[in-house]
Amino acid sequence: MTQQPRFTAGTDRVSAGQPAVVVRGYAMVPVRRLSLDDVSRRSxxxxxxxxxxxxxxxxxxxxxxxxxxxxxxxAPATLARIQRLRAGLPLNYASIGLVLDLLDRITELEDALRRSNTGSRRDESWI
Known part of the structure; x- marks a missing residue:
């Protein structure tokens, strides 16, 4: 029996060099990624x-x-978001990183709030 390649938790490569999704140290599904040239052309x-x-x-x-x-x-969608923030606000790129993190966190909190409210939604037809 041949030995399977070892995977390291948190890496995005298997020993053969194929990018993969890593879950608990095991590559589960190969991920198709975009090259630098592809992203440059698209963005x-x-x-x-x-x-x-x-x-x-x-x-x-x-x-x-x-x-x-x-x-x-x-990545192209993220880059478009960065370009919109840069054009619309007088911020440097380090500040844009902070804004992106805050926007992502707000989205996570709104999603969690929506999920928690679905089970305990009260009848608001009287309003």
């Missing part, structure tokens, strides 16, 4: 600016087996 941003965004933590990326940056399929 209209220069690849060097994308590298800077990764360094600042504004966009998540992993390194492939060949060392290239690989992005989640949601």
């Amino acid at each position: 209209g941003l220069h690849p060097e600016l994308l590298r800077r965004f990764v360094a600042l933590g504004l966009v998540d990326a992993v390194r492939g087996a060949d060392g290239r940056l690989l992005f989640d399929r949601t």
Whole structure:
């Protein structure tokens, strides 16, 4: 019997270099990721600016087996959000990171509130 490759919790690569979703240390489903060129083309941003965004933590990326940056399929939408915030508010990129974190947290809290209210919703037809 051949031995299965070992996976490390929290990594996005298996030993063969294939990006994968890692759950409790086991690669469950291979994830198709976008290359730097694909994201650059879709977002209209220069690849060097994308590298800077990764360094600042504004966009998540992993390194492939060949060392290239690989992005989640949601990266172009995140980059569009960053561009809208940058154009609409007089903020630097570090501040935009904080705003993105706060907006994500607000969304999580609203979702949790919605879930908790579904079971205990009272009849409001009298209003």
